[in-house]
Every structure is written in C-alpha cells, then in structure tokens.
Amino acid sequence: MTLSPQAYAPFETVEQYILDWTELIWAAGGIGAIPGMYHDDIVVRGAAGVATGVAGVVRGSLAKKASFIDRVGVGEDVIWEPRGDSSFVSHHRVLHSGGQSEVCSYGPALGETAVSRNLPVCLVVDGLVTEEWVVRDEWAVVAGLGHDPAAVAAAAPVDLSPLGAGGLFGRPAPVNPVVCGDSGPRPEAHTEEAEFLVALWRDVIQARRFDRVANFYSRDAIVHTSRNRTVTRLEGVRADLLGFLAPFPDATVEVRDIAVHASPSRGLRASVLWRMKGTYSGLPLYGPVTGSPVEIMGVSQYDLEAGRVRQEYRIFDEVAVLAQIEAARQR
Template sequence: MEITPTAYAPFESPEEYILRWTDQIWEEYGLGRLHEHYAPDMVVHGAYGPIRGMETVLRGSLVKKGAFPNRIGTAEDVICESRGENAFISHHRVFHSGPQQGIWSYGPPSVRNSESRNIAICLVKDGLVVEEWVVRDEYRVVTTLGYDPEEVARTLAFTDEPEGLFGTTAPADVVRLGESGPRPETHEAEASFIREFLDEVWGKRHLERVPEFTQRDLFLETTRARVHTRAKNYQIDLNQMLAPFPDATIEVRDIAVNTADEQGTRIGVLWRLNGTYDGAPLYGPVTHSPIEILGSSQFLLRKGKIIREWRVFDEVAVMAQVAKARGDEPVAG
C-alpha cells in the first residue's frame, strides 16, 4: 500500500516531511511550530517512561535547545511505511553532533562536543505525529561531554517510572500488526526474515545461526560508537549485550520495511529487552533486579541477507535502574 499524499502534505514525500520538520523545529528555532507538527495529546515513549502531551514535549525541547544551541542532527536514513489510510510510520536514524554551550541536567556548560546516534520512530496521521518512540545512545552523549555515566545515572535513578515502558503486551504477530498498527502486505517476506532472526538468534540464543542470516562482510554499529565486523564479532557483541541479563526476553514490537533504488532494502525494528540483572556485572555489582530496555535497530539487506545493523539503546537508563535497585543516593550537583 502506498502512503497517502495527504498524510505528509504539503511536502513531496514522507521522508521530506520528517526531514523538513526536523530542520524547521531544531535548525530554524521553530520550537513554537511543534503545535503544527504534534497532536495535542500525543505520547513520546522513551527509556525512562512516556512523555504525554505536546506542551510537555515543547517545554523539554526548549531546555535541550538552550543547552545545545549549535547541535546538528544529520539524517542517516528515513525508513517509511504505510499504516493504513492517511497514516505512515517513519524510522529516522540521526547522527547528532555539537557542543554543550548552556546548562543541562547533567551539569554546567562543558563546551565539549557531544556526538551520538538516535533513532526516532514517528507515527503520523493526517499530517500530525500522534505517537513517537525515541531511542538514544545516551552513554555516548555523557562520555563525549566529559561526564561520568554512573554519576549521571544516579541523578536519574529516582525519576518516576510508569508500569513498564509500553504498558501493553507484545504484539502476537508483529509482521502483520505492531505497535504502530497494521502493516501493509508488501515486504512480508523481509519482515518475517528479520523477525525470525531476532526470535531465533537474539531470543532463543542460537548465535551459531548468525552466518545463516548475514553476509560475509557484516558491519554492526552499536552503542558507545563501537563497530564490529563479520559474523564472529557480531556473535561476541550480542553475547556480551545479553550476558548481564541471562534470562532476558526480546520482544519485537514493530517492523517497517522500505526499498529504494539508491538505498536498497532497509528494515526498522522497535524492540524491548526484559531481564534480570544477575549475570555479568557490566553495570556494577549485580542487583538481581528487573531491567527493561527500549531499543531500536535498523538493518540493511543485500541479496536477502543482513549486511549492516545500526543498534541503539540507552545504557545510562540501564545504569539508572541498577542504581535505583541499589538504593544509591543521587550525587550532589
């Protein structure tokens, strides 16, 4: 199903809708135009729980823009797919770079350059964003600014958490119906392929099957700006990601697929990890406490197999949950 033009009007394409609105709000200081871009009762899902309402988003955006007035977000890719009449989903992968020149919740201006990758997933209906899932590599932000991730995590450990990051059960058949609504019948084979890869390799721990799903010259770009190549190093990284939470379950919450002549077939995935921090002490002494991770991956296929993955999740949010379980007191500012 093609995306209805009225869903992204007055722009020429859904990709242009996402890119132009991003520039108008952030590059051109059009923060007040959020009223034209977001539905009043929209919800943003993040690593620390949902943010409800456009006005709340606007207040937070003003604070962040004050801290990073010259931060530039460069689009690496925008994966768009129809979500029924007059609606579409977009997976926008962005590389952010710029100095912290104003006060921020982490501390006073560091004047150091922050760089990180985000993935923003927007559900657009009738020209307005009605729901969004934002995934950030906040560990990379914190360390490039010169802050201590553990100290920052302790300041976030006592923020109010809702009952889970989604508040809903995982979709029964995400290939047909995910968090963002019913998928079109197009690209069903590619969506099923990625779901099987995540279910079998990530979920059931069949890491030996990685070569079945990937090309020889596989690239993985993941948190902390780490890059791994080939199937063997992918297996090592995935093992190390799961090792702190040996009982982790992986839920595939949403899938979007798009094929373009110049970019090939790309697949955007929204996923959640639920587990217990009782394995490898990557984030300090184990606490035997529950951990929930909101994550997103984008995959590029070549000849039907994975050649690249970009994986983003917030490790500072994990550390905040660990700090809360330990009963750590926030560090005095």
C-alpha cells in the same frame, strides 16, 4: 495499501515531512512550530518513562536546544511504511555531533564534543504525530561531553515499576508483528523480509543461538551500536550480541514494530522497534549485580543485501539502563 498525500501534507514526500520538520525545529530553532507537527495529546515513550501532551514536548525541546546550541543532527535514513490510507510510521535515524553550550541535567559544559545517534519512531496520522517511541545513544553523549554516565544515572534514578506489565509500551506485545505491530497493521508487502527479522530476533537473540549468526549476517557485516561503537565481520557480531545479553541472562525480547522500505538510491532497508526485559543478574557490566528488573527499548535498522544483514544500527540508552539499576541500589 496506498498512502494519501494528506498524511504528509504540505510536503511532497514522507521523507521531506520527516527531514524538513526536523530541520525547522532543531537546526533553525523553530521550537514554536512543534504544535503544528505533534497532536495535542501526543504520547511520547522514552527509555526513562512515558509522557503525554504537546506542551511537554515543547518544554523539553526548548531546554535541550538551549543546552546544545551547536549540536547538529543529520538525517541518515528514513525507513517508513503506510499504516492505512492517511497514516504512516517513520523510523528516522539521526547522527548528531557537537558540544554542550549551557548547563544541563548532566552538569556544566566542559568544552568537549560528542557524536551519537538518535532513532525516533513516529506514528503520523493525517499529518500529525500521535505517538512516538524515542531511542537515543545517551551513553555516547554523556561520556563524549566529558561527564560520568554512572554519576548522571545516580543523580536521576529511574523506576519503571509504576508502568505495570506493559512497561514503556503500555500494552501487550503484538501477537505477530509481521502483520500488525505497535504502530498498526502493516501493508501486505515485504512480508519475507519482516519474517526474516522476526526469525533473527527469535533464533539468535532470544534462543541465544549465536552459532546461527551466519544465517542472518553477511561475512563482512558492520554493526554500529551503543556508545558509538562499531564492530565488523561475523566474529564481531557474535561478540557484540554476547555482550549485549550477558548482563541480563534471563532476558526475553519482543519485536514490537517493523518497517521495510526499498528505494532505487538506498536499496532495501528495514527497521525493528524492540523491547528487552530481564534482571541484572549476569555479567557485572554496570557495577555489582543487583538482581533487579531492567527494561530496554531499542531500535535496530538493517541494510539488507542478498538475503543477509550487510549493516546494522542498534540503538538503545545505556544511561537509562544504569538509572534503573541505580534506582534498585538506592531502594
């Protein structure tokens, strides 16, 4: 599958398209340039709901930039694949740092700083983003800036039930994401790596076979995850996955989209857009259990080495999880 330069014009590479647009909009403050990157009818799927239209993107970006003037984002990696002759999917990991400059939905600026990661997944067709799945480590931001995540969630409860069975994704899960995911058909390349990732989510996470972690992660694996936490080695990976699933013991997981990319400078990397659905009926990590449904949209990126995961970045929004639980409590 060969990608036409028209897909990322006027830039020379896909990486430049993603990184330079991000620099213009967020570092330089070019909010008005957003309609040149996003389709008029862009669909944005976030942890707390779904929005349509570029006007909403401009409005939200303006408010965020005004509230976080000094927060700087650094593009850590862009993992992408073609999705036809003139389209591609980009899984873009960004490391943010800095403080809060003005009042925002969390509350007033308290003079603190925060470090967190965002991971937007963008489907780009003929140079315009037509659909975006946005994942943020919002807990790290809220807590780092000195606010209480539980209070923030209580002030903005989230009810996803009006979205129906498709939830945040708006459609059934892909039958075989190795062949075709939410962003469209994959190229006939890196099939082995894509199948490896599907097996990881199926055999370890969905099946709760934590004894199989060593089949997928290297002995000295490093995992960066929500709340800007880092765990290491196989023992740390097992403990982290147990904590990830324990609040939702009946949870099911879906691999929604896969991108694999190899480069001489960065090696072999892969990214998975995933969905987890379950009820808050297990470990009371978020306060007293409610038995209410929770949907989590997340992205995991992997540095692959010698047939194992050497490093993982698993990003999801725990404030949005709290907000769903809070909505059930308020009902």
